[in-house]
Amino acid sequence: MKIDGRFWLTKKGQNFLGAGRIELLKQIDKTGSINAAAKEMKMSYKAAWERINGMNALSDQPLIDRLTGGRGGGGTKLTPYAHELITTFHRFNELHRQFISRFAEAGDDPERLARILNRTFLTTSARNQLPATLLSIEEFGLNGILTLSLTGSLTIQSIITLKSIRSMGLTIGCDLYVIIKSSDVSIVASPTQNDEAMNYLQGKVSRIESQDETDEIIFTLNDTNELIALMNPKDTKQLFEGMNAYALISPKHIIIGL
Structure with missing residues (x-):
C-alpha cells in the first residue's frame, strides 16, 4: 500500500493549474x-483551446499573446505572467511531492503516519528541518552520539x-527531526582529512543567491531533502550552480526535535 496524491492549484473553486495544463x-x-x-x-486543437480559455478565465492576467502577420506568419507566445x-507551480509541486514522500515513510502503519504528521508541523526558527529515524545511540561521557537515517x-x-x-x-527506531541552522552549514567542493569528525553529505548546488554580505546556497541532497546554507562570499568563490559538492555540518550543531 502506498500513499500518493495529485497536485492542483484551484481558483474560485475550479481547477486552475495542474501538471497537464502546465505541460500545455x-x-x-x-x-x-x-x-x-x-x-x-x-x-x-479544440481541447487545447478550451483548456487555455479556462485558464485565462480564472487568471488574474492573460497567459498568452496572439501574434498576427509578420515574417513568421503569426503564432502564439506566453506572457511574462x-x-x-x-x-510557481513547479515550486509548489516539488513541496507537495516532498510532503507526500514523508507520508510514504509510514508504509501501511497509520500510527506511524500520525507521528510523522505531528513532526511535519513542527515550528522552529531554524530553516533546515529534515525528517529522520534514529538508528543507534552511543554513550560518550555525558553525551550521546546519535546516528540518524535521513529520507533517501x-x-x-x-x-x-x-x-x-x-x-x-529517544529510542532506536523512533521518528524525529534533524534541525540545523543555515549558518551552521558549509558547502565545500571536496571533503578534507582534517574534518573527519564532521558530517559530510554529498549533493548538488542548486542555487546561489547573494544578499548583502551573505550568500545563500540551496543544496539538494536527494529527491526529498535540501539544505540551506548562509556563507561568507569569500568562502563560496569555488562554488557554482549545478556542481556536485558536500554539505559540512558539525554533529554538535545538529538539534533533535520530536
Missing part, C-alpha cells in the same frame, strides 16, 4: 503555436547530552 503552456512556449502544442500533447505561474538512505550524526536523550525518550 510549456509546449506552446516551445512551438509558438497552440495547434503544434496540441499535436505534441496528442490532443485536439504565464512564465511566473509555471515557476543518507546518514548523519548528532551529539546531544544523555540527559536530553532520556528526557526526550
Whole structure:
C-alpha cells in the first residue's frame, strides 16, 4: 500500500493549474503555436483551446499573446505572467511531492503516519528541518552520539547530552527531526582529512543567491531533502550552480526535535 496524491492549484473553486495544463503552456512556449502544442500533447486543437480559455478565465492576467502577420506568419507566445505561474507551480509541486514522500515513510502503519504528521508541523526558527529515524545511540561521557537515517538512505550524526536523550525518550527506531541552522552549514567542493569528525553529505548546488554580505546556497541532497546554507562570499568563490559538492555540518550543531 502506498500513499500518493495529485497536485492542483484551484481558483474560485475550479481547477486552475495542474501538471497537464502546465505541460500545455510549456509546449506552446516551445512551438509558438497552440495547434503544434496540441499535436505534441496528442490532443485536439479544440481541447487545447478550451483548456487555455479556462485558464485565462480564472487568471488574474492573460497567459498568452496572439501574434498576427509578420515574417513568421503569426503564432502564439506566453506572457511574462504565464512564465511566473509555471515557476510557481513547479515550486509548489516539488513541496507537495516532498510532503507526500514523508507520508510514504509510514508504509501501511497509520500510527506511524500520525507521528510523522505531528513532526511535519513542527515550528522552529531554524530553516533546515529534515525528517529522520534514529538508528543507534552511543554513550560518550555525558553525551550521546546519535546516528540518524535521513529520507533517501543518507546518514548523519548528532551529539546531544544523555540527559536530553532520556528526557526526550529517544529510542532506536523512533521518528524525529534533524534541525540545523543555515549558518551552521558549509558547502565545500571536496571533503578534507582534517574534518573527519564532521558530517559530510554529498549533493548538488542548486542555487546561489547573494544578499548583502551573505550568500545563500540551496543544496539538494536527494529527491526529498535540501539544505540551506548562509556563507561568507569569500568562502563560496569555488562554488557554482549545478556542481556536485558536500554539505559540512558539525554533529554538535545538529538539534533533535520530536
